[in-house]
Amino acid sequence: MFFLKELPSRRMINGYTVAHPQADTNTVLATLQMMRRASLLIRRLESFFAEHDLSQLRFLALIVIDREPERDSLSASEIAERLDVSRPVTTRTLQSLAAAGLVRVEAGEGDGRFKRVALTQNGRSKLAEVLPGYFAILSDASAEARA
Amino acid sequence: MFFLKELPSRRMINGYTVAHPQADTNTVLATLQMMRRASLLIRRLESFFAEHDLSQLRFLALIVIDREPERDSLSASEIAERLDVSRPVTTRTLQSLAAAGLVRVEAGEGDGRFKRVALTQNGRSKLAEVLPGYFAILSDASAEARA
DNA sequence: CCAAGATAGTTAGCATGGTAACCGTATGGA
DNA sequence: TCCATACGGTTACCATGCTAACTATCTTGG
Numbered sequence: 001m002f003f004l005k006e007l008p009s010r011r012m013i014n015g016y017t018v019a020h021p022q023a024d025t026n027t028v029l030a031t032l033q034m035m036r037r038a039s040l041l042i043r044r045l046e047s048f049f050a051e052h053d054l055s056q057l058r059f060l061a062l063i064v065i066d067r068e069p070e071r072d073s074l075s076a077s078e079i080a081e082r083l084d085v086s087r088p089v090t091t092r093t094l095q096s097l098a099a100a101g102l103v104r105v106e107a108g109e110g111d112g113r114f115k116r117v118a119l120t121q122n123g124r125s126k127l128a129e130v131l132p133g134y135f136a137i138l139s140d141a142s143a144e145a146r147a
Numbered sequence: 148m149f150f151l152k153e154l155p156s157r158r159m160i161n162g163y164t165v166a167h168p169q170a171d172t173n174t175v176l177a178t179l180q181m182m183r184r185a186s187l188l189i190r191r192l193e194s195f196f197a198e199h200d201l202s203q204l205r206f207l208a209l210i211v212i213d214r215e216p217e218r219d220s221l222s223a224s225e226i227a228e229r230l231d232v233s234r235p236v237t238t239r240t241l242q243s244l245a246a247a248g249l250v251r252v253e254a255g256e257g258d259g260r261f262k263r264v265a266l267t268q269n270g271r272s273k274l275a276e277v278l279p280g281y282f283a284i285l286s287d288a289s290a291e292a293r294a
Numbered sequence: 295c296c297a298a299g300a301t302a303g304t305t306a307g308c309a310t311g312g313t314a315a316c317c318g319t320a321t322g323g324a
Numbered sequence: 325t326c327c328a329t330a331c332g333g334t335t336a337c338c339a340t341g342c343t344a345a346c347t348a349t350c351t352t353g354g
Contacts (some may be wrong), residue, residue, distance in 0.1 A: 046312095075302075076302070076303065077301085077302060077303080087302080087303065087304085088303090088304070088305080088306095090303090090305065091304060091305090092304095108302095108320095111300040111301095112302095112304085113301065113303070114302065114303090115302080115303075
């Protein structure tokens, strides 16, 4: 992602909002600032994850598998649903996680269409390795937002 | 982009923040919510732009050229700098805008390394066509955020 | 009971972000 | 002056998002 360094000017937004009474210049500007903040944060997170041979999506996939309370595995579709990405992206992500030895993918018992995806011990270790840095970055970002 | 439908739970974040006193669960959670909101908004914007044969980046490129106060053209590097994307992405974006007839790219006079990029009349029309919808979406998003 | 449809997953191909490495043009100091 | 360096732009290639269309496995209704 990305976003303009210099946001659309207040004057430019004003030109729109005067013609649309329900719109408010300040809140539109706040939304643009949010987009800019989010885009910088994503860059920072992606670069952090890259240092750990992960990406944001691979990390989040580990998270959703790990945090499932009653089970130790999920199907690919369940993971796609929780991550809110398309199934093809999920397939690719799981293949790369499996190649890195962070998850185990097995044929589901019962319905032969499903696959069971579970964390390996390495996967759990990787999560433990990365979580502190992840929350530290989020915590910094919160602090900056308030500054 | 994308982001978890179900954010990391308060309990999970707590587990980190108790070990790191400077971190605060509420602000970390607020940052995660911001990421989720930004990701949904980006999807909405990209789909809006696609309806107009644009993308977010192509649209923003038109904006930064148009809003330059004293000049009617920018160099590719200046555009890259303002958009905050890499120069190769800028090259590709400008090529597709030129192919669509929305910008004109000419060799710069003087320093032969530069190119001058200017909006065509079609480019200005396209901006005028798209801006109201753009701000309407941002305005909606602001409203939702406050709801 | 089995053909038609639904569902899980994959493959193929496109768009758009990135970095590394290249060319051509300027520029500046030995 | 002219070679080394810097700079603008491009090319080549990789990562990661998407949709469309495919295969394989259930499920269901005539």
